[in-house]
Amino acid sequence: MSWGKRIRLSRILDSSGKSVVFPMDHGAYMGPIKGIESPWHTLKIAIENGVDSILVNKGILKYYIDKISRSSKKVGIILRISGTLAGRSEFETLTSSIEEALVLGADGVAFTVYVGGDNYDEAIRLFGKVVDESDFWGVPVVGEFIPSTKLGSSVESVKLAARIGAELGADIVKTIYAEPFREV
Numbered sequence: 001m002s003w004g005k006r007i008r009l010s011r012i013l014d015s016s017g018k019s020v021v022f023p024m025d026h027g028a029y030m031g032p033i034k035g036i037e038s039p040w041h042t043l044k045i046a047i048e049n050g051v052d053s054i055l056v057n058k059g060i061l062k063y064y065i066d067k068i069s070r071s072s073k074k075v076g077i078i079l080r081i082s083g084t085l086a087g088r089s090e091f092e093t094l095t096s097s098i099e100e101a102l103v104l105g106a107d108g109v110a111f112t113v114y115v116g117g118d119n120y121d122e123a124i125r126l127f128g129k130v131v132d133e134s135d136f137w138g139v140p141v142v143g144e145f146i147p148s149t150k151l152g153s154s155v156e157s158v159k160l161a162a163r164i165g166a167e168l169g170a171d172i173v174k175t176i177y178a179e180p181f182r183e184v
Helices: 003-012 039-048 058-069 098-103 120-137 155-167
Strands: 021-023 053-056 076-080 108-115 141-147 172-174
Touching: 003 076, 003 108, 003 120, 021 039, 039 053, 039 058, 053 058, 058 076, 098 108, 098 120, 108 120, 108 155, 120 141, 141 155, 155 172
Parallel strands: 021 053, 053 076, 076 108, 108 141, 141 172
Antiparallel strands: none
């Protein structure tokens, strides 16, 4: 692992290698849901209450980077670089780049793949491109690997999705919860 990636990971994860990441990227595909109508208010509460990192879309990061950087507690920033139309598809395409993430001050990037979902082959190709570019630039990748609705949310499907994310090069795998999660 490159030094750049190690340094950036240390901003996302705490010294034990664990982390509380506050995901505030739902607005792009769920709209103005309850709790995130005022993004800075919500982010400020999360930061003041000790989250290690935040996960945001580029519009939120661009608009609030000054406030985030002036917060009393420093947090890691993960930029979501994939997206889809609200409620339309189990396929996410690129909405940003590794270079833009670096320019915006992000410490890592996140990309979602719905395992077995629409255009799964294209999603895997795009994720591979993200991993390659991230390795080149020394940027950690959060691979959000979620079983498609066809696969369901059983522990076996979640294990499969998480394993694929790890095998394809995610530095951190994010997935859904299934019981018993310790098997995942």
